[in-house]
Amino acid sequence: MITHYEWQGGQEAVLRFGPPVGPVVLIAPALFEEANRTRAFTVTLQRALADLSLASMLPDLPGMNESLVDTDKASLAEWQAAFAAAAHSAARHGPVHVAAIRGGALVDRLAKARSRWHFAPVAGEALVRDLLRAGHVAQLGQPAHTAEGDTLELAGNRISASLIAELRAAAPTTERPVRTMRLFDDAMPSDRSVDGAPLWRRAEPSNDPTLAGLLAADLASWVRQCEK
Numbered sequence: 001m002i003t004h005y006e007w008q009g010g011q012e013a014v015l016r017f018g019p020p021v022g023p024v025v026l027i028a029p030a031l032f033e034e035a036n037r038t039r040a041f042t043v044t045l046q047r048a049l050a051d052l053s054l055a056s057m058l059p060d061l062p063g064m065n066e067s068l069v070d071t072d073k074a075s076l077a078e079w080q081a082a083f084a085a086a087a088h089s090a091a092r093h094g095p096v097h098v099a100a101i102r103g104g105a106l107v108d109r110l111a112k113a114r115s116r117w118h119f120a121p122v123a124g125e126a127l128v129r130d131l132l133r134a135g136h137v138a139q140l141g142q143p144a145h146t147a148e149g150d151t152l153e154l155a156g157n158r159i160s161a162s163l164i165a166e167l168r169a170a171a172p173t174t175e176r177p178v179r180t181m182r183l184f185d186d187a188m189p190s191d192r193s194v195d196g197a198p199l200w201r202r203a204e205p206s207n208d209p210t211l212a213g214l215l216a217a218d219l220a221s222w223v224r225q226c227e228k
Contacts, residue, residue, distance in 0.1 A: 001015075001016050001017075002014070002015055002016070003016055005059055005082075005085055005086045005089040005090075006085065006089070007062075007081060007082040007085035007086070008081060008085070009062055009069065009078060009081075009082065010062075010068070010069070012059060012060040012061070012062065012066075012067055012082060012086075013059070013060045013065070013066050013067075014057050014058065014059045014060070014086065014089075015043065015046070015057070015058040016055070016056070016057045016058075017046040017047060017049065017050040017055065017056050018046075018049060018050040018053070018054055018055030018056055019050075019053060019054075019055050020055070020093065021055075021093055021094055022053075022054075022055060022093070022094045023054060023055065023094050023095045023096075023097060023114075023223050023224075023227055024055045024056065024057055024090045024091075024093050024094050024095070024096050024097070025049060025054060025055065025056040025057070025097050025098075025099050025117075025219065025223065026056075026057050026059070026083075026086060026087055026090050026096050026097070026098050026099070026111065026113070027042060027045075027046070027056060027057065027058045027059075027098075027099050027100070027101070027104070028083060028098060028099070028100035028101065028104030028105065028107045028108045028111075029042055029058060029061070029064075029101055029104050030042075030101045030102040030103055030104055030200055031064075031102065031103035031104065031106075031107075031127065032103070032131060032159070033131075034102055034103065034200040035064060035065070036205055037199055037200050037201075037202055037204070037205050037206065038101060038102070038199050038200050038205075039065075039205060040205055040206070040207040041199050041206070041207050041208060041211075041212055042058060042101060043058070044207055044208075044209050044212040045099075045212040045215060045216055045219075046058060047212075048209075048212050048213045048215075048216030048217075049216045049219065049220060051216075052216060052217065052220040054216075054219075054220050054223060055093065055094070056099075057086070057090050059082070059083065059086040061074070061079045061082055061083065061107065062074050062078050062079065062082050070158075071158055071159060072151050072158040072159060072160050073160070074159070074160070074163060075160070075162065075163050075166060076106065076107070076124075076163060076166035076167060076170060077166065079107045080107055080108075080109050080110045080111075081110065083107050083108055083110070083111050084110035084111045084112070086111075087108075087111035087112055087113060088112070091112070095114050095227065096111070096112065096113045096114065097113055097114055097115045097116070097117065097222075097223045097226065098111055098113040098115070098116045098117065099116075099117045099118075099119070099219055100116065100117070100118045100119070100121060100172070100173070101118075101119050101120070102119070102120050102121065102122050102127075102200055103122055103124075103127045103167075104121075105118045105121035105122070105172035105173055106122075106124050106127075106167065106170045106171070106172060106173075108173050109173045109175075114177075114226050114227070115177045115178070115179070115222065115223065115226040116173060116175060116176075116177070116178040116179070117178070117179045117181070117218075117219050117222050117223075118172060118173075118178065118179070118180045118181065119181045119182075119215060120181070120182055120183060120186060120198070120200075121172040121180060122172070123170070123171050123172065124166075124167035124168055124169065124170035124171065125167075125168050125169075127167060128164055128167050128168050150162075152164055177226055179191050179192075179218075179222050180192075181193075181194060181215060181218060182194075183195070183196050183197075183198060185198075186198075192218065194211065194214055194215070194218075195211075196208055196210075196211035196214075197211075
């Protein structure tokens, strides 16, 4: 079902699956073009969690997906505030557990949750470097000047230079308890590595139901462990 949550900047949509009450997995999605490439995969993860009798909520962040906020008005601080508000809303249904994908691990810092689970979390500096390397900016690393101020053109989206600066200084949330999952070809530290392709690096949106099912099983086990 599609519902919504309120935050200080307005109202944003939420995609919800699973039981109406009980523990809720609040998903912090990947950011920018990575969000588009992994959207179907993230929803498949939600369906897999529902099959395991675990509820999940995928909130829009200001300036992303169906949000009415202009993309060049978005900021990391507002993403964190909005996600914290989404967590507060989710808590009406049951204990909240955060699941962050890639750059989503930069967003959940202010959210009150019983646990955190990160899949392939990335530091803000590395995320920005990947975006710039992809060649979406006219002059590498330099803001493109517009009548509305300094912005960067990333995959067709106008992003403020101030947001890029915020991201460069950001790191994944480490508040415990936290569990980190990565793919086998990712050398960064993790609690468990699994087989799968990095969908966020593909040229077009893609899906991997097998990987989604594997991650859902690990996440459900983690939530139940943290609920004891």
